[in-house]
Amino acid sequence: MNKHLSIGLSAFALAALLSGCAGTSGTNTSTPPAATTTAPGSAAPGSAPASTSAPAVSTADLKVADSAAGKIVVDGKGMSVYYYTKDVKDSGTSTCTGGCLDAWPAVLAAADTPTVEGVTGTVGTIATPDGKKQLTINGMPVYYYAKDLATGDILGQGVGGVWYLVAPSGEMITAAAAGY
Template identity: 65%
Template sequence: MNKQLSVGLAVLALAASLTACGGGSGTTPTTAAPATTTASPATTASESAMATATETAVVDLKTASSSAGNIVVDGKGMSVYYFTKDVKDSGKSNCIGDCLVAWPPVITTNDTPKVEGVTGKVGTITTADGKKQVTVDGMPVYLWEKDKAPGDVTGQGVGNVWYLVAPDGTMIK
């Protein structure tokens, strides 16, 4: 039993020693190297993130073909909807509280939303939390939480108040 305990302690001591050595030699190069290595990848990652953000921000709305015809979609291809309880050119959304959970607004970071193929007048209103919600022909636009992939149009006609947006800004009923 003493022999097993001695062997066990020796293995433990060896493991501790190797861990200490690994940590010691890893620490010195890691401190020196990351300054160079981390700076370059961080810049690259930052540039990549900016490029992605720029690419995302480049197109806020575009058009796509769907089972309901040609519709407006967001930059990721998700279907965009009107809420008939909103009032055109009122500068506000009537979708509040739980409504916004199910129907999140299409948000932009651009003062002037970027569009491809949308001929309706595109603008923004300010949401209650200070973000810029995209509008088409003076009506705020939204996404539907149950649309899971580009091309889904499961929000069409929900509650007889949610309808897809046509590229010219008309409501598809």
């Protein structure tokens, strides 16, 4: 009797283990990671990818990319970053809080020392209220726009007359993009 019970329990444990493995094989293999407040850019559920080949992902926190607005600063995954004109240069704080951060998530540093490729402006960090490190360029905090879902999107340019793309030099790009 004990032998049958032991074999039965072993078979049950093996079946549970295998069904658990079968239930997870293939999950999240073709779906991008869920969007977070710190790294927008994931495709909406059920949407088709923007291209058949993924852009090269850089290990840099910030780098330079071409856009309809010219050369701009993007994160290591190619997502555009923006300045908020209501922020005060070198204040060490962000004025975008609460609901503002839902639409304009802070661009966070991946490490204590930010790395850059092609950005000539001075890159640094400020502390966020939750203790993370928000990237700054020339003393101004930078943000994502939640509606920018793919690399190359610059939908936040000029929103409300207070959100603007960042040039590699750290200057604010206030001109409208050509054909935008």
